[in-house]
Amino acid sequence: xxxxxxxxxxxxxxxxxxxxxxxxxxxxxxxxxxxxxxxxxxxxxxxxxxxxxxxxxxxxxxxxxxxxxxxxxxxxxxxxxxxxxxxxxxxxxxxxxxxxxxxxxxxxxxxxxxxxxxxxxxxxxxxxxxxxxxxxxxxxxxxxxxxxxxxxxxxxxxxxxxxxxxxxxxxxxxxxxxxxxxxxxxxxxxxxxxxxxxxxxxxxxxxxxxxxxxxxxxxxxxxxxxxxxxxxxxxxxxxxxxxxxxxxxxxxxxxxxxxxxxxxxxxxxxxxxxxxxxxxxxxxxxxxxxxxxxxxxxxxxxxxxxxxxxxxxxxxxxxxxxxxxxxxxxxxxxxxxxxxxxxxxxxxxxxxxxxxxx
Amino acid sequence: xxxxxxxxxxxxxxxxxxxxxxxxxxxxxxxxxxxxxxxxxxxxxxxxxxxxxxxxxxxxxxxxxxxxxxxxxxxxxxxxxxxxxxxxxxxxxxxxxxxxxxxxxxxxxxxxxxxxxxxxxxxxxxxxxxxxxxxxxxxxxxxxxxxxxxxxxxxxxxxxxxxxxxxxxxxxxxxxxxxxxxxxxxxxxxxxxxxxxxxxxxxxxxxxxxxxxxxxxxxxxxxxxxxxxxxxxxxxxxxxxxxxxxxxxxxxxxxxxxxxxxxxxxxxxxxxxx
Numbered sequence: 001x002x003x004x005x006x007x008x009x010x011x012x013x014x015x016x017x018x019x020x021x022x023x024x025x026x027x028x029x030x031x032x033x034x035x036x037x038x039x040x041x042x043x044x045x046x047x048x049x050x051x052x053x054x055x056x057x058x059x060x061x062x063x064x065x066x067x068x069x070x071x072x073x074x075x076x077x078x079x080x081x082x083x084x085x086x087x088x089x090x091x092x093x094x095x096x097x098x099x100x101x102x103x104x105x106x107x108x109x110x111x112x113x114x115x116x117x118x119x120x121x122x123x124x125x126x127x128x129x130x131x132x133x134x135x136x137x138x139x140x141x142x143x144x145x146x147x148x149x150x151x152x153x154x155x156x157x158x159x160x161x162x163x164x165x166x167x168x169x170x171x172x173x174x175x176x177x178x179x180x181x182x183x184x185x186x187x188x189x190x191x192x193x194x195x196x197x198x199x200x201x202x203x204x205x206x207x208x209x210x211x212x213x214x215x216x217x218x219x220x221x222x223x224x225x226x227x228x229x230x231x232x233x234x235x236x237x238x239x240x241x242x243x244x245x246x247x248x249x250x251x252x253x254x255x256x257x258x259x260x261x262x263x264x265x266x267x268x269x270x271x272x273x274x275x276x277x278x279x280x281x282x283x284x285x286x287x288x289x290x291x292x293x294x295x296x297x298x299x300x301x302x303x304x305x306x307x308x309x310x311x312x313x314x315x316x317x318x319x320x321x322x323x324x325x326x327x328x329x330x331x332x333x334x335x336x337x338x339x340x341x342x343x344x345x346x347x348x349x350x351x352x353x354x355x356x357x358x
Numbered sequence: 359x360x361x362x363x364x365x366x367x368x369x370x371x372x373x374x375x376x377x378x379x380x381x382x383x384x385x386x387x388x389x390x391x392x393x394x395x396x397x398x399x400x401x402x403x404x405x406x407x408x409x410x411x412x413x414x415x416x417x418x419x420x421x422x423x424x425x426x427x428x429x430x431x432x433x434x435x436x437x438x439x440x441x442x443x444x445x446x447x448x449x450x451x452x453x454x455x456x457x458x459x460x461x462x463x464x465x466x467x468x469x470x471x472x473x474x475x476x477x478x479x480x481x482x483x484x485x486x487x488x489x490x491x492x493x494x495x496x497x498x499x500x501x502x503x504x505x506x507x508x509x510x511x512x513x514x515x516x517x518x519x520x521x522x523x524x525x526x527x528x529x530x531x532x533x534x535x536x537x538x539x540x541x542x543x544x545x546x547x548x549x550x551x552x553x554x555x556x557x558x559x560x561x562x563x564x565x566x567x568x569x570x571x572x573x574x575x576x577x578x579x580x581x582x583x584x585x586x587x588x589x590x591x592x593x594x595x596x597x598x599x600x601x602x603x604x605x606x607x608x609x610x611x612x613x614x615x616x617x618x619x620x621x622x623x624x625x626x627x628x629x630x631x632x
Contacts, residue, residue: 051534071537078538084531088553097549098539149540 001062001152001185002027003048008057010043017043018054019209025202030179030186032196035206036232041189042081044206045155048187050074061153077146077154077184081161083138085130091141092117092126098149116144119178136167143175147182154179154186160195168192172199193233197221205229223355227339230273237279237313241272241338248272248338248356253309255288257333261354267340274336276303279315287330295323306331394615401608412598412606413613417586421594422613427502428509428577428590429570435510436566437559440517444555447518448525465514473511474579477504481580500582505590508576513566520562524555557629564625568618 003025010018017040025031033041046052048059050071058065066074085094093100095116099109117126120140130138139159146154159175160168176199179186190196196203197217205212205220205228213225224230231238240251244266247256257272280287281304293312294305302317308331315331317323338354401409412418447459465473481488481498488498498504532554536546552559574592581588583597591614598607 049538051538071534072540072542074538075540076538078535080531080535082531084535086532086535086550086553088556097536097541101540101545145535145539 002060003153003185003187004060004063005044005048006058006060008044008047008054008059010040010047010052010054016209018047020057021206021209021211022057023204023211023214025185025187027185028183029201030176030188030199031202031204032200033187033189033204033206034193034196034233035191037191039206040209041191041206042157045157045187045189048153049076049078049155051078075149075151075153077149077151079139079142079146079154079156079159081158083130083142085138085141085145087130089129090126091122091128091130091133094130094141095144095148097145102149112148116148119147120144135163136171139163139171143178147184152185154184156186156188158189158191160192161190168195169198175199197233203233205232207232224273224337227271227273230337235276235314237274237276239272239274239311239313241270243267243270243338250309250311255309257288258336258356261338261356269340271339272333272336273339274313274333276314276316277318278334278336279306279313280332280334281306281315281317282330282332284330287332290329290331292323292325292327292329295325394619397608397611397615400604401612404608405605406609409605409609412603413609417589418591418594418606418610420586421589421591424502424505424589425571425591428505429567431506432509432513432566432570433563436513436517437563439514440521440562441555441559443518444521444525445551447522449530462515462518465512470508470512470573470575471579474508474576477508477511477576477580481507499580500584500588502588504580505577505588508580509570509573512573512576513569516565516569517559517562520558520565521555524558525551528554560625560628564621567621571614571617 005021005023007020007022008018009016009020019040021040021044023031033044035041043052047054050066050069050073054067058067060066061074061076086097089097092113096109096113099112113126117123120143122137122140122144125133125137130141133141143159156175160171163171172195175188179199188196188200200217202214203217203220204214207228213220213229215223220229221233224233227238230236239257241257242249242251243260245260247260248258248270249256250272251269260266288308290306290308292304293307296303300318302320302323304315304317304323306313306315306329323329333356335355335357338356413422443462447455447462468476478499479485481491481504483489483492483497483499485499491498496503498507532550533546536550537543541549572592573590574596577590578593578596581590581593583589583593585597589597591610595607595610595614598604598610
């Protein structure tokens, strides 16, 4: 089933939770709604499921407007953040719940439950109660339960939010496999950018109730449309800069970080965004001179704090050379984004981006 | 080398714990077990046989029957309204919710005798509502309907007060899950909500039963305690006592106490099994 969300808005009292949101999900896609907590992503998911009514706008499932359809008639699988398992029912009864509501022979239900138990690898736990399971097992029961009636759409509300990192990672990978195997259309809500990048075909970045950017993981990481996306997905350093005819400079200094873009006029107030991995550190003196302020050993790489001209940036170094604090080094920005400040309009959203390669 | 003195602290702690447990046990014995033993012993010494005769007389049997009817009525009505009220209080937002929440506890706060008088002024033959019924030949006060109303009043808070916290803790997620899985509101209530609040409900019903059996003041006022007509088992016990029929009074008291005791035991047993 395809999903089309068309200009939906939702207010809770005076708070605008969802602000004119539209997006499409193709049949068989796995899409993430990614954003900080309270950004409205769960509300969007609940509107699609029919658990909330939008104030304006429509939801189309397979091209059909389902606004007037209640949650129970939408045939949507929904996985809740805190599992929402029926505590007084066994694993088997939980999974078979949707089928037990239909007039289906007991034997047929048992077969389907057995298949799903197998699918989520919970063999031998059919008679257990949710209290007797670990968090990861409970989440798998919740997933199996939502799949029981063969929904065309699977909606997952931060399904791994309450789990340990290790369990979360393995479950996320497993969910992707499951999605491909069942050929169901899925929307996955998360605030964890790694999770979103890991498993989704497409990421929809949401902030304060509206969509900031839509695209593949690669696209939103490498070509963020604004500062919010750039800083929410991955780490990024933000430096105030000035564009002059002879180059781009750290604001208020003669510290030149790159050539000025050809088509751009001189501009006093711009912002330069550079990923930690795009900062190259040298021991010779070609580049900006900087001082190491902190060193963190992270296993496969090192994270260095670098101070130049009063600004501190974070850099990632994969060479793992022996650095020490207060060491003088020189740095280059391999690649960075240059945003114009939009003035007083909105302090957070920067537009008119240029990508500068050195 | 200094040896640690922890054993000294440990034994002191142990003494304190033993003392605490002893105090609690003695207190419970004095307050609850000894009186219970007292009525059983009195029932035995004041004549088991005459006691038995007293409580199998038609008027005694009628009083037990009346108590049974009032208890069943209170359980049925309070279970229904208790659940509805609890759901409304937890799930609904409306003006006057706080006031309603406070009103529910009123029967706990008002003296049962006072409650009885309230009902007489309202439902009595010259009362505001009572006179209307009287015109159609229906008696409320000094009859079963009045006693039922009085019993409902004093037992009203138990189910609500036990179910509300359970319902609040359990939230709406499970119900939403049932709904998305295709359950109707009715199916959701029977298959998901009710099983989840079951233990709170059982406890509330137990307290309702115990209070219905034991209610004295309010029922006394509205019933007039007419022998063979409006006398409940508790009123019968009281009457035998004031009539110097000690063997009958104690025998009836033992029966009432036993029923309450058995109710509590059954509840403990059910709760253990969960």
